Structure formats: structure tokens, C-alpha cells
Amino acid sequence: xxxxxxxxxxxxxxxxxxxxxxxxxFGYPITPQNEITAYMSRRMPEEGRVFVQSESELAAxxxxxxxxxxxKRAMTSSSSPGISLMQEGISYLAGAELPAVVVNVMRGGPGxxxxxxxxxxxxxxxxxxxxxxxxxxxxGPWGVQELVDCxxxxxxxxxxxxxxxLILADGILGQMMEPIxxxxxPRRKLPAKDWxxxxxxxxxxxxxxSLWLQEGVLEQLNYKLQAKYQxxxxxxxxxxxxxxxxxxxxxxxxxxxARIVRGAVAKAxxxxxxxxxxxxxTLWPFPAEQISKGADEFRMFLVVExxxxxxxxxxxxxxxxxxxxxxxxxxxxxxxxxDEILDKIRQMTVPVRR
Amino acid sequence: xxxxxxxxxxxxxxxxxxxxxxxGCGHGIAHRLIAETIDELGIRDRTIGIAPVGxxxxxxxxxxxxxxxxxxxxxxxxxxxxxxxxPDKIIFSYQGDGxxxxxxxxxxxxxxxxxxxxxVIFINNAVFGMTGGQMAPTTVLGQVTATTQQGRDAHNQGYxxxxxxxxxxxxxxxxxERCALSNVARIRQAKKAVKHAFELQAxxxxxxxxxxxxxxxxxxxxxxxxxxxxWIETEMTKVFPLGCLKNVTRTP
Numbered sequence: 001x002x003x004x005x006x007x008x009x010x011x012x013x014x015x016x017x018x019x020x021x022x023x024x025x026f027g028y029p030i031t032p033q034n035e036i037t038a039y040m041s042r043r044m045p046e047e048g049r050v051f052v053q054s055e056s057e058l059a060a061x062x063x064x065x066x067x068x069x070x071x072k073r074a075m076t077s078s079s080s081p082g083i084s085l086m087q088e089g090i091s092y093l094a095g096a097e098l099p100a101v102v103v104n105v106m107r108g109g110p111g112x113x114x115x116x117x118x119x120x121x122x123x124x125x126x127x128x129x130x131x132x133x134x135x136x137x138x139x140g141p142w143g144v145q146e147l148v149d150c151x152x153x154x155x156x157x158x159x160x161x162x163x164x165x166l167i168l169a170d171g172i173l174g175q176m177m178e179p180i181x182x183x184x185x186p187r188r189k190l191p192a193k194d195w196x197x198x199x200x201x202x203x204x205x206x207x208x209x210s211l212w213l214q215e216g217v218l219e220q221l222n223y224k225l226q227a228k229y230q231x232x233x234x235x236x237x238x239x240x241x242x243x244x245x246x247x248x249x250x251x252x253x254x255x256x257x258a259r260i261v262r263g264a265v266a267k268a269x270x271x272x273x274x275x276x277x278x279x280x281x282t283l284w285p286f287p288a289e290q291i292s293k294g295a296d297e298f299r300m301f302l303v304v305e306x307x308x309x310x311x312x313x314x315x316x317x318x319x320x321x322x323x324x325x326x327x328x329x330x331x332x333x334x335x336x337x338x339d340e341i342l343d344k345i346r347q348m349t350v351p352v353r354r
Numbered sequence: 355x356x357x358x359x360x361x362x363x364x365x366x367x368x369x370x371x372x373x374x375x376x377x378g379c380g381h382g383i384a385h386r387l388i389a390e391t392i393d394e395l396g397i398r399d400r401t402i403g404i405a406p407v408g409x410x411x412x413x414x415x416x417x418x419x420x421x422x423x424x425x426x427x428x429x430x431x432x433x434x435x436x437x438x439x440x441p442d443k444i445i446f447s448y449q450g451d452g453x454x455x456x457x458x459x460x461x462x463x464x465x466x467x468x469x470x471x472x473x474v475i476f477i478n479n480a481v482f483g484m485t486g487g488q489m490a491p492t493t494v495l496g497q498v499t500a501t502t503q504q505g506r507d508a509h510n511q512g513y514x515x516x517x518x519x520x521x522x523x524x525x526x527x528x529x530x531e532r533c534a535l536s537n538v539a540r541i542r543q544a545k546k547a548v549k550h551a552f553e554l555q556a557x558x559x560x561x562x563x564x565x566x567x568x569x570x571x572x573x574x575x576x577x578x579x580x581x582x583x584x585w586i587e588t589e590m591t592k593v594f595p596l597g598c599l600k601n602v603t604r605t606p
Contacts, residue, residue, distance in 0.1 A: 023439055024435065024438060024439045026435065050438045050439050052434060052435075052438060052468075054431065054434075054464075055460055055461070055463075055464035056460060058428065058431070058460075058461075059428070059431040059434075059460070059461055059464065060431075062424065062425060062428040062431035062432045062435065062461070063431050063432070063434050063435035063438075064435060065424065065425075065428075065431075065432050065435060066422070066424075066431065066432035066433060066434060066435025066436040066439075067435035067436065067438070067439040068435075069422045069432070069435075069436065070402070070435075070436050070439060070440050070443070072439045072440075074435065074439070088425055089425060089428070092424070092425050096422075096423075197402045197420040197421070197422055197436070198402075198420065198440075198443075199398075199399045199400040199401060199402065199419075199420055199443055200398060200399055200418070200419055200420050201399035201400070202399075205414070205418050205419060205420055205421070206420045206421075207414045207420070207421050207422070207423070208421075208422040208423065209405075209414070209422070209423040210423065211411055211412075211423055
């Protein structure tokens with residue numbers, strides 16, 4: 001398939017996962033990502049691959065754990081409350097250094113929340129989410145095509161670093177239909193999975209584990225994990241920016257919020273306001289350097305999120321107090337409009353400049 | 355000259371090392387039955403074992419096959435992920451009563467309900483061992499544990515959970531047998547059951563096979579190894595009757 005097709009985000013990412021060589025999908029129904037599970041239930045068997053509807057999200061992530069431990073490419077998807085249930089499994093995946101791909105089509109929270117789009121799971125996604133000192137790679141696409149392009153990247157990153165890769169989408173991205181091109185991409189040069197459980201045939205027993213009781217062993221394992229995470233930070237940051245060179249105001253947003261910001265910044269430019277935007281695609285590793293560079297050049301920052309302000313903390317960490325960082329966001333399924341953001345940008349042009 | 359003939363030796367899939375288990379614990383016997391089975395069936399190079407959270411979490415230190423350690427109670431889900439993506443492999447989980455009958459109840463019921471083609475060895479010693487002898491769902495009425503210090507009382511703590519009876523009614527479970535490790539005859543019967551549970555999977559039988567082993571825990575039964583064996587016979591088997599609850603032949 002290389003012609004343009006019209007697909008909703010959920011189905012498009014599912015097909016992209018199949019093209020990327022996903023061997024097994026395990027999932028449990030939850031809105032607004034049910035199209036993924038339904039699509040996979042039809043397409044995976046057609047491809048001779050594995051689909052299981054699990055009894056819970058706990059079971060789904062542990063089925064992923066099992067398939068991944070045997071060296072297969074496995075994924076699951078869910079939405080916010082279900083992703084919370086998966087955190088135990090994601091922590092075990094991190095401890096056992098197993099590759100996995102998890103899609104979170106975020107909805108409003110906390111609790112059962114609602115089924116409207118949200119970006120309220122940024123903290124959970126970028127801080128690890130479960131127990132222990134670990135990281136997951138987090139991708140925050142802003143459109144259906146980028147969502148599709150994230151899938152082969154996610155499987156490659158997972159295999160390369162033996163980590164969980166989270167795709168942080170939201171209810172809009174999952175439901176929205178856009179024209180896309182589905183293409184098979186060449187895989188990265190990936191390390192052999194000599195650690196996988198395949199039966200101890202002509203080799204020593206392989207063990208996949210995360211329990212290390214002897215004094216100092218787990219400490220060393222943690223240092224090893226951190227070294228790996230540093231490699232990811234060094235090599236894998238993806239970030240897009242627009243009109244930042246002469247900007248006085250830099251708006252930082254990710255995912256669907258960045259799409260709205262793009263419209264607001266374009267309007268601001270029409271009004272003669274020197275605004276630009278930075279859009280982290282990798283939310284972890286976070287593009288702190290790119291943002292810090294803007295701060296060195298005395299720009300003001302506005303962070304826009306569909307939450308009460310989560311990524312804004314990472315922007316502030318990157319800016320280290322060198323420039324003002326303002327925030328505009330709407331939680332619980334609220335979606336900021338272009339005009340709301342434009343108003344915020346206008347207000348920033350008035351007061352306290354140096 | 356006296357001819358010396360070996361009549362009993364360590365089986366290949368059991369490592370030559372001391373275990374961390376307490377004196378009189380049943381895990382060592384259960385490990386050996388599994389290792390013997392794997393070697394007799396010649397399936398070591400395609401077997402993947404799943405160690406639980408509990409005393410047997412380090413089972414991979416003793417069983418010389420590919421093994422994975424998983425979250426508490428989730429072994430049947432992990433086994434599902436493994437078997438579905440590797441139908442040619444022999445997947446078994448080894449789970450205690452806290453793991454399988456408390457925190458992992460949903461996973462074992464649904465793995466059986468889906469008819470997953472896996473083998474489950476369920477060790478029932480009526481307590482949580484590793485955490486210090488707390489009440490398990492399988493603790494018998496009146497039994498004193500760290501969290502039932504006046505003895506288990508049905509009014510407050512409910513009745514012992516009978517997993518085999520619960521699973522046997524599910525069409526997806528094709529073989530369910532309860533055995534005990536309390537004397538030589540019982541252990542020989544347990545070996546037959548364990549072997550049958552692996553043979554079914556190796557033959558591609560369509561469904562889940564589970565063998566429950568009533569197993570001694572002298573440490574947290576606060577008794578001697580010999581009396582623990584007796585207690586299985588006199589007390590545990592009253593609540594957990596031995597025997598085959600289900601054995602049907604079904605192929606996909």
C-alpha cells in the first residue's frame with residue numbers, strides 16, 4: 001500500500017503496526033480506542049498473527065510480556081484508566097529489559113473521567129508510571145500520518161534499547177480521519193535477541209527476570225539502565241520547530257494541542273506578533289536543549305496542553321528560570337481553541353518585556 | 355567383584371545445587387517431578403517455564419530450562435502470550451496458592467476459560483510462605499497463620515478456596531487433578547499427573563491442564579517435616595480431596 005487512503009487514527013496505527021511486523025496484539029476494550037482492538041481482531045488472523053482479547057488490561061500487558069520474552073514484537077493499546085492498570089506490567093518490562101509497544105489514546109481523568117480527548121497522562125507516561133527507577137520512550141504524534149510513522153519507529157526503538165515505547169495519542173487523534181500513506185519502512189540495524197526464551201537448544205538456559213536480591217546487584221542493574229536511558233537521550237530526540245528564529249514568544253505544545261497552536265501562531269504572525277512554536281515529538285527523551293536555546297535568546301514561552309499543566313514542568317526545567325514560562329491549558333476533555341490561544345499570545349505582547 | 359548399578363540419579367533438567375527451600379518443604383519434590391517429566395518426554399529444548407512470585411520465584415536456579423519470572427499472579431497471562439506466539443513450545447507455569455488462588459484468580463480462570471494450551475503446576479501449601487506465613491485463600495478453617503492468629507474463622511475470612519473444583523467446570527480446562535506430596539505413593543501418583551499434564555500439551559490437546567499439589571510447609575505450619583506430611587493426610591485432604599476431577603481428550 002503506498003497510495004493515499006482515508007483512515008481514522010486508531011485503525012491507521014493498527015495497520016501501521018501490522019506493516020511494522022507486530023507479531024501479536026493483546027487488548028481489552030476501552031473507549032476511545034476500541035477501533036484498534038476491533039481492527040486487530042480481523043486483520044491479525046488474516047496475517048497469520050496473534051490477536052487475543054484479554055480479560056483485563058493487567059492480563060493484556062502480561063501477555064505482551066510473555067510474547068516479548070520469547071523475542072516476538074508485541075503490542076497493546078488502551079486509554080487512560082486501562083494504562084493505569086498496566087503500570088505494574090510496564091515496570092516489570094523495564095526491570096526485565098523487554099521490548100514492548102503500548103499505545104495510550106488518552107481520555108479525560110482522573111478516575112473514570114470521561115471519553116473526551118485529553119493530555120492528562122503526560123506525567124504518568126514520561127516519569128515511568130509504575131514503581132522503580134525507569135523510563136519509557138514516549139512519542140507524541142500530532143496527526144494521523146505521524147501516528148502511522150511512529151509505529152515502525154516505536155518497534156525499532158523498543159527492540160534496539162529493550163524498552164517499552166509508549167505512543168501518547170488522544171481521543172481526537174484516535175477518532176479523526178485523515179488521508180495517509182501506509183508504507184513499509186526498512187528496519188534499523190537491530191541487535192540479535194540472544195536473550196529471548198526459545199527453549200534451551202544447544203545453549204545455556206536463558207532467564208528473563210527482574211528480581212535481584214544480592215546486595216549491590218540491583219544497584220548495578222539500575223546504573224546499567226540509566227546508562228541506556230542516557231544513550232536514548234543522546235540519540236533519539238525528535239522535535240519540530242517553526243518561526244522560532246525571530247520569535248519573541250515561543251509556544252510549546254505536543255500532540256493535537258500542537259496542531260491547534262500551529263493555527264494560533266499563524267494568526268498571530270498575521271497580526272504582526274513575532275510568535276513561533278516548538279513541538280516535542282519525543283516527550284521522553286524531552287528536547288530540553290532546543291527549548292533551553294530559546295531561553296538563552298530571551299524569548300518568552302507559552303506552554304499549551306490539554307491538562308492543568310504537566311509538560312510545562314519540563315519546559316521550566318529546560319528554561320531554568322532564564323525566561324518567563326506561561327501556561328494555558330484545559331483539563332478533563334476541554335480542548336483549547338485557536339482564539340483562546342491567540343488571546344493568550346496577544347496578552348503576552350503587552351506587559352513586562354525588558 | 356561387586357557390580358554397582360545406578361538405580362537413581364539426578365535428572366538432567368534439575369541443576370546440581372542445593373535449594374534455598376526450608377527443610378521439609380515440598381517445592382524440591384515438585385521441581386524434581388517436573389524436571390523428570392521434561393527429560394522423560396525429551397522436551398527440554400522447547401520448554402519455557404514461568405516462575406511465580408513467592409518461595410518458588412527462584413525456580414530457575416534449580417530447573418535447567420528457559421525460564422521467566424513474572425508479576426504476582428500473572429503467570430497464566432504471560433503463558434498465554436508465550437504459547438499463542440510460540441505454539442510449538444511447551445509452556446508451563448509454576449504457581450503457589452497466594453499467586454494463583456489470591457492475586458491471580460482472574461488470570462487462571464480466564465486462561466482456563468479460553469482453553470489456553472498450557473500446563474499449570476499449582477502448589478497448595480495453605481499459606482503465603484515467602485512473606486511470613488500469612489493466610490492464603492487455601493488456608494483451612496481453624497488454621498493459625500500470621501494473619502489468622504486465632505485460627506481461620508469462616509465468618510470473618512471465608513472458606514478455603516477449592517481451585518480444582520472451580521476450574522473443572524470450565525470447558526477450556528481439559529485436565530484437572532489434585533495430588534499430594536505427603537508420602538511415596540502419593541508422590542508417584544503426583545508424578546503421573548504432572549507427566550500427563552505435560553504430555554497433553556506436547557500432543558497438542560486443546561485446553562488447559564492443571565495439577566494441584568498439596569505440599570508441606572513445616573516452617574509456617576509451625577511443625578516438623580514429618581508431622582507436616584501427616585497433616586496433609588489428616589487435615590488438608592479433607593478440604594482438598596485428592597483425585598482426578600477432569601480428564602477429557604480434545605484436539606483443536
